[in-house]
Amino acid sequence: SRKWHFKWEVGYVYWSPDCRENIMIGINGRFPGPTIRAKAGDTIKVELKNGLPTEGVVIHWHGIRQFGTPWADGTASISQCAINPEETFIYEFKVEKPGTYFYHGHYGMQRAAGLYGSLIVDVADGQKEPFDYDGELNLLLSDWYHQNVQAQMLGLSSKPFRWIGEPQSLLINGRGQYNCSLAAHVIPGSSTCRSKRGECEPVVLRVLPNKTYRLRIASTTSLSSLNLAIGHHKMIVVEADGNYVEPFTVDDMDIYSGESYSILITTDQVPSSNYWLSVGVRGRLPQTQPALAILNYHPNSPSKLPASEPPVAPTWNDYAHSKSFSYKIHARRGTPKPPTNPVRQIALLNTQNKIDGFIKWSINNISLVLPSTPYLGSMRYRLRNAFDDRKPPENFARDYDIMKPPINPSAMQGSNAYKLEFNSTVDVILQNANALSGNVSEIHPWHLHGHDFWVLGYGDGRFSKKDVTKFNLKNPPLRNTVVIFPYGWTAIRFVADNPGVWAFHCHIEPHLHMGMGVVFAEGVKLIEKIPKEALACGMTGKTLMNNHLP
Ligand SMILES: O=C1O[C@H]([C@@H](O)CO)C(O)=C1O
Known part of the structure; x- marks a missing residue:
């Protein structure tokens, strides 16, 4: 395996992606960003300089597990502090699995401004793809x-x-x-x-x-x-x-x-x-x-x-x-099968709500707002009051009518995180519902950081306990993103085996911006070394200045 070393500078560029000139976020003066091509087992090192004059930046490596490098996941306020203008942050991580991936900004709505590119991982030397092609x-x-x-x-x-x-x-x-x-x-x-x-x-x-x-x-x-x-x-x-x-x-x-x-x-x-x-x-x-x-x-x-x-x-x-x-999507033969004994089932109701008159998306009545101190640091070093540490709800009201706009359209903003027992098997039921206006329910693609999950099943209407018996445990596909269809539910299962703090959210950029996500944390005690540069903000920043972080 080899180690790749890239030097990138993020910055605004004049660009005409659709023949109309605009300003976009580019990398090394170009849009889209450079394609990374590596082999399974390789290490990628990106020295990322922030050349945006007045705003922070991070890059998320979408679909890469970041096992052992949770600080390199590139999620502002979750895995790291946003990189300040003129500063350089070094991402270094392994690409374990061959496949088609990409990377993109994960701060504010910088992805929608053009901050993205491809990341392709070929099979390791001596390995073969399980299908043939000429080009x-x-x-x-x-x-x-x-x-x-x-x-x-x-x-x-x-x-x-x-x-x-x-x-x-x-x-x-x-x-x-x-x-x-x-x-x-x-x-x-x-x-x-x-x-x-x-x-x-x-x-x-x-x-x-x-x-x-x-x-x-x-x-x-x-x-x-x-x-x-x-x-x-x-x-x-x-x-x-x-x-x-x-x-x-x-x-x-x-x-x-x-x-x-x-x-x-x-x-x-x-x-x-x-x-x-x-x-x-x-x-x-x-x-x-x-x-x-x-x-x-x-x-x-x-x-x-x-x-x-x-x-x-x-x-x-x-x-x-x-x-x-x-x-039609099923795992290819030979794909690992899901464990059969989940220890926890979390049901997540997706609703559109008004909070103080502002339109938000909420999950079990909480609309996600990110704290000023990244969870990874505040959890690892047990800093108090860095985020709302009350347990977020595991479920939603039994009598909630998913076919109607929310009757009580109130929800709260919160930064609560789900703490998962390390190495435990967790089921998540994503439940879709009617939005604020009548007869509207939209598709939402949910993306999990740090893991692949098995897609156990989909259904129309409200998920019921009996639906568990219909789960596909034989050949459920492993994925990192799955949709909920209008008024439907989707069930996924994963093993919380990756020490870190991981976002799970709707991949529609404006929806995430409106609060449509949750945060999972597992095995945080086991995280060994977090580069100080990832934590030089908020409460971890203050603690660092006082030389109090180990
Ligand atoms: O989040 C959204 O807001 C609008 C609409 O629901 C309110 O104007 C829309 O189409 C979304 O996907």
């Missing part, structure tokens, strides 16, 4: 707003509430085309849809006929749930969130923010043609054009327009279609 293509999907994230955050925390609305563009590898006909774009000579440095050039996927390609696809959208299809090509799903799945074939796939997949395609169609790859919006009434890329069969020119129209995403609210995709 590989990588697609990092995201969405883009023309309004800057400061304005977005202010609107979300204003009274009256100002919702961010739908994104202006969808991006593939950081490229989209706002109000541009792609045809105009592809045809040489058209200038309205071009940027100075080709920043919004459509993505061209160059392939040879009659080969098999692995497409790695990850979504780091701020809001949108996506559907991806390639004209005339079937897709075989083989990996989800860095775990192999039992291969299954589909014509199109859904992908939610925080998820990653690998699919295999065979370039067995008429070779004189090119084909569209299309990414459209699901789960919310779309007001955003689909993003397009060209599957370019050699030796055709990439400007040769495909003979058939781009595939159209299923109707946004065809949830039966989305469910049928999710329900």
Whole structure:
């Protein structure tokens, strides 16, 4: 195994991701950030300099377990203090498992400002992937707003509430085309849809006929749930969130923010043609054009327009279609099976509430606000009053009607954390419900830091004790992100075997900003060394100044 050493500087850049110039957060002057490519067992060291003049920054390595390095998880106020302007923080961690991952900002809404990139882990030397392919293509999907994230955050925390609305563009590898006909774009000579440095050039996927390609696809959208299809090509799903799945074939796939997949395609169609790859919006009434890329069969020119129209995403609210995709995902044979004896079941009710007139998302009536001292430090060094240390609720009211807007729409803001017994098996039931307005329940993709979990099952309506008997214990997929469908529940199981403090939250950026998350802590006593640079703020900062931390 080897050690990779990167020097990155985060900073604002002028960029035209969808042919409209904006300011974005880039790394080393570019958007999206550099792709990290390593092998399982390698160590990644990123010296991260904060070149944002007046705000802090952190980077989360999404899907990487951080076993033994919980301080490197890159969550502001949870695993570390935000890095101050002009300061450098060193992330160093192992990538244990091959798979398709990404990294992104995890402070405020910096992810939505463009702070993200791909992280791909190949099998270790001498190992083989359990499927064959001739070539590989990588697609990092995201969405883009023309309004800057400061304005977005202010609107979300204003009274009256100002919702961010739908994104202006969808991006593939950081490229989209706002109000541009792609045809105009592809045809040489058209200038309205071009940027100075080709920043919004459509993505061209160059392939040879009659080969098999692995497409790695990850979504780091701020809001949108996506559907991806390639004209005339079937897709075989083989990996989800860095775990192999039992291969299954589909014509199109859904992908939610925080998820990653690998699919295999065979370039067995008429070779004189090119084909569209299309990414459209699901789960919310779309007001955003689909993003397009060209599957370019050699030796055709990439400007040769495909003979058939781009595939159209299923109707946004065809949830039966989305469910049928999710329900097809099973662990590949040989995947570890879940332990059968959970010691604890935590039911988490997802509601939208008004708190003092501000619209928030709450989990069991608590809307998460992060403390000024990172939990990792305050818990490890047992500092008092660093956060609300009352036990958060394990359940919600028996008579809560998930089909109706909250009757008593009141909730509280809190920083409470769930303390999990080290090495214990925990079940979490995520329960969806009606939002503040009638007949609305949205999809929420939940992402767990520090662990993979088994997805034991989904159901419509309110979870009942009897549903436990329907759990899939035979081949549940291991993942780090899973959705709850409107008015439905999703059950997951994981082993709390990673000493640290870990966020579990809705991966929709504005929803997390509105409080939609919880904090889990386990084995904190076992954490050996936390770099002081991770804790030089809040109460751990004061204690450090007095030389009182061991
Ligand atoms: O959090 C959200 O707020 C709005 C709406 O519920 C209130 O305006 C919306 O669509 C969300 O997803």
